[in-house]
Amino acid sequence: MAETKQEASSQPLHVLVFPWLAFGHMIPFLELSKRLARRGHAVTFVSTPRNAARLAAVPPELSARVRVVTLDLPEVEGLPDGAESTADVPPEKVELLKKAFDGLAAPFAGLVEEACASGGGAAGFSTKPDWIIQDFAQNWVWPIAEEHEIPCAIFLILPVAIMAFIGTRHENEAHPRTTAEDYMVQPPWIPFPSTIAYRRHEAEAIAAAFRPNASGVSDIDRFWQMQRPCCRLIVHRSCPEVEPRLFPLLTELFAKPFVPAGLLLPDDAVDDDGPGSDQSFLAVLQWLDAQPRRSVIYVALGSEAPVTADHIRQLALGLELSGVRFLWALRRPVGHAGALLPDGFEARVAGRGVVRAGWVPQVRVLAHGAVGAFLTHCGWGSTVESLLRFGHPLVMLPFVADQGLITRAMAARGVGVEVPRNDDDGSFRGDDVAATVRRVMAEEEGEALARNAKELQKVLGDRVRQEQYVDELVEYLQRYK
Known part of the structure; x- marks a missing residue:
């Protein structure tokens, strides 16, 4: 007998979570994973061995629902030995880290294939992943997800303002930015006054993100891949109270939901081990x-x-x-x-x-x-x-x-x-x-x-409202899976 829509929406999810190799990304991804686990969902958290070892341990009460799976980062000429995060390399070598990261496409495809063939696969869960929640950098995940019919969500640990500034590929083609001055003004697709513009020295750096780097692809092209059909949600570590008007604007601009996850502050306000x-x-x-x-x-x-x-x-x-x-x-x-x-x-x-x-x-x-x-x-x-x-x-x-x-x-x-x-x-x-x-x-x-x-x-700082954002995100995941 087919399950009803209500029954499907109450089923626990199995979510594959895969952040970019920077601690400013991995830590919020882990916080989101813990919140999903507390709501009864299973999470497979994917990273590299050294990064997994350096992240804070998953609390014992969540260890049955959050499994950490590691993939070995391939060697890339010019990347220091043992470098697995942006904290391990000088700024000029981050693009080489992206090149190494792109080398995880094949092992990640193997992980997904195994998970789909045997339920939870290497992750140890009994169900095929319902979602892949990924970062901005994995433009190679989309064909893997499409092959296995797994919907994707982008989780951006950045404020929504950055996506408002970047805009869609279509808007950038309609309003090309060719000089530093073009990046120093509010984009024309933002229809209300805002502070969304860069100073000159910042503009030159952000303009470089629109050009291909050593990985062969630009950071902005990686962002724009989220416009593919299998990307069903764009989730931000933010909320409308801190960034008013931007969530509905971007939902309309990108023609898919931009969803606040809240600020994802750790539960304990004063104790951080290390x-x-x-x-x-x-x-x-x-x-x-x-x-x-x-x-x-x-x-x-x-x-x-x-x-x-x-x-x-x-x-x-x-x-x-x-x-x-x-x-x-x-x-x-x-x-x-x-x-x-x-x-x-x-x-x-x-x-x-x-x-x-x-x-x-x-x-x-x-x-x-x-x-x-x-x-x-x-x-x-x-x-x-x-x-x-x-x-x-x-x-x-x-x-x-x-x-x-x-x-x-x-x-x-x-x-x-x-x-x-x-x-x-x-x-x-x-x-x-x-x-x-x-x-x-x-x-x-x-x-x-x-x-x-x-x-x-x-x-x-309203903790109840912040947790409601996570509840609402889960509702989106249930509805759009």
């Missing part, structure tokens, strides 16, 4: 405990922003000149072996500034009462974590991709201030860092920024 949770971080926590409430600015530019040695020197100069207390999670640029900080810097800021070169438990730091603001590259994950969970105003220093768009949007909301940059080459001066830090931490303007940040936190 090497920074050991005794080596104890002295830093003790120093934080001794500082006045909301007097410290936390400084972290993410694990993958293309930060140079000169950026670090100017940032050090700015923190020194600001006179503000700070905790700096300093990441050495990949491949840089020389001195980074100016001579005598740590001695001159001793007592009011701490530089931590090792891993930092960021959530724990942001939750600390001594922290009053965040100097950030405005990656979406860090922005969500600091502003929307803890209500910290931002000092914003964007570098790539969506970070400039996020920075403009947060400035328009009155929750942060951008460090001035040279518009041609993106360089910045220590003096401007110092002045921006003081604006947020030590001047009257900072009080207004802090109030606005707390108000936005109240709106976006």
Whole structure:
């Protein structure tokens, strides 16, 4: 007897989840996987061996429903040995990582074929996958999914604004962008005022994403493959409260549903395990405990922003000149072996500034009462974590991709201030860092920024509503499978 529509919509799903090889992608994909598992669905999480080993463990109560399957990344000439994520390579070698990633097409096809032939296959589940939820980069998944009649969804860990800026292939052909200036204005297919445009130095970088790289295909062409019929949903780590008007606009523009998954904040607000949770971080926590409430600015530019040695020197100069207390999670640029900080810097800021070169438990730091603001590259994950969970105003220093768009949007909301940059080459001066830090931490303007940040936190920090977005996503998965 055929099952009814209602019975089909209540059946547990088996979802194959496959993120791009960057921790800023893998971590939200894992958060989404855990939320699906908590709702009774089975998840096969696909990555490479080293990345799987470095990700946080799946909670024991979910281990029966979340299985991690690894595929060996093929060797590519020029890619360092053992490099399996963007955190392992300098920015100029990320395109080689994409080339290696494309080499996973055949083993992934084998995994899917086995899963379809034996129910759950190597993943250990008893059912054929109902969905493949993939990232932007796998333009080679579509024929595999079509062969086995498995619908796909794209899960983008980026804000919806980036897709609004990119637009469809048709819109780009109708409104070609051929100069840097074309990327510095709002696209004509956005019919209302917005902050969706890039500065000159950012525009030149985003224009490069429209050109083929060492993998033989451009990043934007990878995005545009989502317009194929077997891609039925585009899911974003976002929600209408933080990006009003864009979800319905893009649903109409791309002629398929753009669905919010919510912000997917981890359940535990203060405890993140890792090497920074050991005794080596104890002295830093003790120093934080001794500082006045909301007097410290936390400084972290993410694990993958293309930060140079000169950026670090100017940032050090700015923190020194600001006179503000700070905790700096300093990441050495990949491949840089020389001195980074100016001579005598740590001695001159001793007592009011701490530089931590090792891993930092960021959530724990942001939750600390001594922290009053965040100097950030405005990656979406860090922005969500600091502003929307803890209500910290931002000092914003964007570098790539969506970070400039996020920075403009947060400035328009009155929750942060951008460090001035040279518009041609993106360089910045220590003096401007110092002045921006003081604006947020030590001047009257900072009080207004802090109030606005707390108000936005109240709106976006509704855990019940955030979980409802996941429930609604599951309804879409049931309806469109």
